[in-house]
Amino acid sequence: MSGGWQPLDVVQLSGLAETALSSAFSQIESIYSSVDMVLGAVSRGLDLPCMRxxxxxCRQSVFLTPIEFLYGWDWAQKHLSHDALDDIVSRGLSLYQQHQELIEALEEASHQQRDAFSVARLLRFDCPYLGEDGACRIYPARELLGRLFGASLLEDGALYACSMIEEHLRDIPIAFPRAPQLARALQDLPLTSRRQVYPYYIHHLYHPDASSGSMPWW
Ligand code: SF4
Incomplete structure (x- = not known):
């Protein structure tokens, strides 16, 4: 599937006034930076196996709110090359096509406020923002759950991490914060009432048969 990136006006996409969007972006930056600081402190000295x-x-389904998507997309449009953006759009469209059934099942569960965990567990793909070197192409603007992964706990106290980290931390006492609690820091911002995956957002922005440059945020 071809890419076809065209610059989009994130203010228009958000449906918010420019000042409201700019204030939401500043708050996101401040939340990301304080989360990074907390996680840096709790994981200091643990020598976690997370390396560039x-x-x-990033090779499973990562969820984010619309405001986080817009923040990352705005950053990507300002910092990445046309070719990189074309590639991200192309991969996002293709991933949506491959996983359409599961992504739409998630969407339905979210609208009906049902637990989507069983569907989310089945959805696995490489994030379209991953570069050829395996690094995130929007690292400074990546989503909150990606920051929390590897250094936080789920509601039930289980590690929110991959099997490598679980193995690495076996028998080591840890004092990680709960991810759902930290994720609630976003809830007072606009466009945070639900989460979806990157291919969902890219499909709705760039697929010719989708909502052509506008987003079904609600
Ligand atoms: S945006 Fe970056 S950190 Fe988030 S899942 Fe994609 S590659 Fe990973």
Whole structure:
């Protein structure tokens, strides 16, 4: 499937006033930076096996709110080359096509406020933002759950991490914060009432048969 990136006006896409979007972006930056600081402190000295190019956590379904998607897309449009953006759009469209049934099942579950965990577990793909070197192409603007992965706990106290980290931390006492609690820091921002995966957003922005440059945020 061809790419076909065209620059999009994120203010228009958001449906918010420019000042409201800019304020939401500033708040996201501040939340990301304080989360990074907390996680940096709790994982200091643990020598976690997370290194540039590993990307194990980016090869499954990663969920994010619309405002986080817009923040990352705005950053990508300002910092990445036309070719890179074309590639991301092309991969996003193709991933949506491959996983359409599961992605739409998630969407339905989200609208009906049903637990989508059983569907989400089946959805596995390489994130369209992953570069050829295995590094994230929007690292400074990546989503909150990606930041939390590997250094936080789920509601039930289980590690929110991959099997390598689980193995690495076996028998080591840890004091990680709960991911759902930290994720709630976004809830007062606009466009945060639900989460979807990157291919969903890219499909709705760039597929000719989708909503042509506008987003079904609600
Ligand atoms: S945006 Fe970056 S950190 Fe997030 S899943 Fe994709 S590659 Fe990984």
């Amino acid at each position: 190019g590993c990307s194990a956590c």
